[in-house]
Amino acid sequence: MLRTCGFFLLGLALILGGSLLASRVQTDGGRVEVRDVRFAGDGGLIQSGLLYVPKTATAQDPAPAVLASHGYINTREMQSAFAIELARRGFVVLAMDMTGHGRSQGGVAENDFGGPAALRYLQGLPFVDRANIGLEGHSMGGGPILAAAVAQPDGYRSIVLEGSTPGLLGAKAPERPRNLAVVFGGYDEFAQLMWQVPKGSDVERSARLMALFGTAAPVVEGRVYGSIADGTARVLHNPPITHPWEHFSRAGVAPAVAWFQQTLDGEPAGPPAGEQVWLWKEIGTGIAFVGFAWLLLGTFEILLRTPLFAGLSRPAEPVVERRDRRWWLAFALTALVPALTFYPAMKLGQVFFPMRLFPQWIQNQLLVWALVNGLIFLVLGRFRKRKPVFVNRWLLSVAAALVTVGAGYLSLVAVEAVFQTDYRFWVLGLPTLAAEDWATLVPYVVLWTLFFLVAVRGLAADLAVRGEGFLSQVTTGKLAMSLGFLALVTIQYVTLFATGFLATPSEPLNTIVAIQFVPLLALVGAIGAWTYRRTSSYVPGALICALVIGWYVTAGTAVHWTPDFKLPQPGASRSR
Known part of the structure; x- marks a missing residue:
């Protein structure tokens, strides 16, 4: 029982301890x-x-x-x-x-x-x-x-x-x-x-x-x-x-x-x-964010042990035998292509103007970037010689993803109610959704799902190695998804501190947005590798990632469309 619930209990402990620390700091010990x-x-x-x-x-x-x-x-x-x-x-x-x-x-x-x-x-x-x-x-x-x-x-x-x-x-x-x-x-x-x-x-x-x-x-x-x-x-x-x-x-x-x-x-x-103490509040909410990640994985693990979701439980059988040159090429492409396409795709995404169904301009741009990458990896997948075998149970996967993310969401509802804090550290922040956000979330999640089905499928097909242990597979997933953005951000800020200018001086906003994608994509890689290892399917992980990222961006970014919204004049979107 402890082995089954261990990750879930670890997540709860981190959430409770981190949130309590954050609350004590922001209330000045009750004063x-x-x-x-x-x-x-x-x-x-x-x-x-x-x-x-x-x-x-x-x-x-x-x-x-x-x-x-x-x-x-x-x-x-x-x-x-x-x-x-x-x-x-x-x-x-x-x-x-x-x-x-x-x-x-x-x-x-x-x-x-x-x-x-x-x-x-x-x-x-x-x-x-x-x-x-x-x-x-x-x-x-x-x-x-x-x-x-x-x-x-x-x-x-x-x-x-x-x-x-x-x-x-x-x-x-x-x-x-x-x-x-x-x-x-x-x-x-x-x-x-x-x-x-x-x-x-x-x-x-x-x-x-x-x-x-x-x-x-x-x-x-x-x-x-x-x-x-x-x-x-x-x-x-x-x-x-x-x-x-x-x-x-x-x-x-x-x-x-x-x-x-x-x-x-x-x-x-x-x-x-x-004389400042606020950083301890951020450390507390950062610990709680880590706990949230463990809670998601722990919830999914518990679900697999229940009669309703036991049909999802099937150890993965990767087709990759070892880390050869083809594996390293796949790893490099997975890491680098999303980072290399980020600025061009975000610029292209400016033409995805806010509208009633998709009212958040930054999220629209991010989705253009995601869908462009989805198309790139679909094409690259056509050259895959090692054909993986997946056991996809779609209805059970949808249900498991909803329950898993629902448990994470309820944990945040409780934290906000009891401690008046959320899950965050610096530019990374996960609040609950406003009432108006729920209708906004649904169409965005549909598009995020398209991307993550391709991304997590590629992660499982190309980078999971037969016989490798849990820690190795999860670490590979985290690095493959986040290493390109880590390199991108590092290059930008090393250049900034050395010269006073970003490596791409015309992209200050998107560079700051990119900082968040280092930990977010690491979380995506961990979820994708974990769920594939336990189910031999890319679908549950893709759905969980789509729900979490859709929630994260919808709750944390800005609404541009209102009934009075007017399309910007040429060049106006570039000035934002």
Whole structure:
């Protein structure tokens, strides 16, 4: 019994332990309450956020507050580093979901990204000091907070832009924002887009930044220009970090915390800005994510031991006898082709415009990449000399996949309800689906299934070696699926740190998206190898992978299509 349930129990233990650790950190040991909130947005939309309320904030003694926003194709949880550090210092924090993201309704940029409505909600809380509100946004998250500043010029005291710029992609912004801190990484991948300078380390010489700071000379990092009392203060921080590190590093978080401590009155005394604990929350949710993976595999293993699903259980009989030159060629193609086609296919995918059935532009692009690779591997499979024999039981496989992923989903529902955390680490994040996402998920899963049926079939046919042990097969699957993206990301960032530029400078967004595919494809490889070994079929693994990846992308990326959606003008999609 223990052998049958061992992986499942290991998964539960990791989920429980990691989530408990994350909860203790983000609540500061019980001194901060974290609430999942919904509030009225403009135009009848419902918006969402995570509200961090220190026990010291009461109606009798209201506390200063900060409205924080994540960037494009992220969710409210991405601001947890700022929220945790500010809340443990006595600030109320609302980490909002922008419209079209996470659990907020609408589409990308609708209603000024939801910023004005979020500020009104924060101001209306009885334990918030309305005269002491700060605004913080990362990347596109500058859009909602600057729009809120335009809507209420006297409704805030100070702003922090993390890897952002006023008026990004035409968004509203005050001409002279009050008490502004700019934190921009020296290796920020979006330097040209944000500040029209070649490299992030050149931001101090940006003409836009100098005009904003009211100086004709390069901006001096760390120097406060203007007056906090008059609301004209400006300061630049240019730490040696990348765009996604601006919200996931001490160097990115500390300047924001320090600026709000300087510019907002009445906060209780707290630790210095450089003393941070948020990383332990990420470690906790990262452990829980690993537990989620083990829970999936453990659930599938238990199902095979039940009378209903016993018909799936059949040890695999690979046709490959040894790792010869043909095997290594198949391994290299499996690893490299998806990485080599990633940028061209994502560019091609821009013409898969958002529509009612497929409303998420980034997911549409990813599916074009996936289907292009599916076609490539179908063609390559025609040259396969060793013909594998699979025992596919389709109905049982569908049922097993639904139960397996359903168990994983229910574990996350429980974690969010009890601990107010999810499964994540840095740019990798798996929240539950919003109510509107379920209808969106179905057509996307159909297309993901087409890709994974081809991908997992190839993994089983070409790379499973007869007589190899469990660990060897699973490791091979993980490496074959993820090694190409690991090499791609490594090349990009070694080049960036050496020269200040990505190896492909025109692809900053897709490069950041690619980071997630290293662990995700490793998970796919493990599931594919495991399920084939236990069933002699590629179908259960393909279906599980399609459900997990479809869920992951649907819940974590952005909705572009709404009834008012208009096709972009030529060239507009490239500017995103």
